[in-house]
Amino acid sequence: ATDMRRGKGTYRKVIEAMERMRKHRLLFGYSTCYHRYNTESVGSDEFVDDMIARGCRFAWNFTYMPVGKDARVDLLVTPEQRAYMYRRIREIRETKPIFAMDFWNDGEFSEGCIAGGRRYLHINAAGDVEPCAFIHYSNVNIHDVSLLDALRSPLFMAYRKRQPFNDNLLRPCPCLDNPEMLVAMVKESGAKSTDMEAPEDVEVLCSKTEETAKAWAEVADKLWAENPKSKRKVCGAAQ
CATH class of the missing domain: 3.40.50 (Rossmann fold)
Incomplete structure (x- = not known):
C-alpha cells in the first residue's frame, strides 16, 4: 500500500x-x-x-x-x-x-480542530502561513510578516472564531467533516490558494468531501452519543 x-x-x-x-x-x-x-x-x-x-x-x-x-x-x-x-x-x-x-x-482529546493557530499552524516551502498542512490557503507569507501578525491574519481569526467546528468532537475537521465551514472561512477572509502545484478553489476542494462528511456524520453522532464526554460542555463545546 x-x-x-x-x-x-x-x-x-x-x-x-x-x-x-x-x-x-x-x-x-x-x-x-x-x-x-x-x-x-x-x-x-x-x-x-x-x-x-x-x-x-x-x-x-x-x-x-x-x-x-x-x-x-x-x-x-x-x-x-x-x-x-x-x-x-x-x-x-x-x-x-x-x-x-x-x-x-482523537478529536475528543484536543477539543476539536487544533489548526489555524489554536495549537498548530503550517508554513509551506514558499513561506505561506497556512492553518494546517492539509489546508492550502493563506492571507500572509512569513517573509513579509511576523509570526504574531500571521496568527492575527483574517483566515486564522476566522478559524478561531468558529472552533470547535462541531459539538461532536469526532467530527473536528472543517474540510473533511464540516466542509461548509472551510468554504465560509476562506471566502470571508479573502484567503488565496497556496497549493504549489496547482491552485485549487475552496469550493472544488470541499465538493470532494461533502458526501463523505454526510455519511460520517450519521456514524460519528452515534459514536459520540455513547461517549461520556458528549454529556459535558466546556466553553460552549461538547467535551
Missing part, C-alpha cells in the same frame, strides 16, 4: 531507516495514511506488531485527504472504516506497548 501511493521501493527504504535508527538506539515511530484500500491492513495486529518488533514506540494515523491536483476521491475511507479505526486505535493503546494516535479520531 505504501508503494502504491509513494512509489516502488519506498516501503523498503522506510524499513531500512528504521533499522538504522534502532541500531543507534533512537526513539522513533511510524506515520501511516489509511485509506479505502489499506485501512484493515494498517489497523491489523499483524502490521502493528511488526512495527513494534522493528522498534516503533509511537504511531501517527492519518486518514486520507483528497487535497491537490488529481486527488483520488475513491481513496476516502468509508464511515465503517473510520469507525473501525476509531475503535482500533483505542484498543491498541490499551493492549500494546506503543502510543498510537489518530489525527482525526
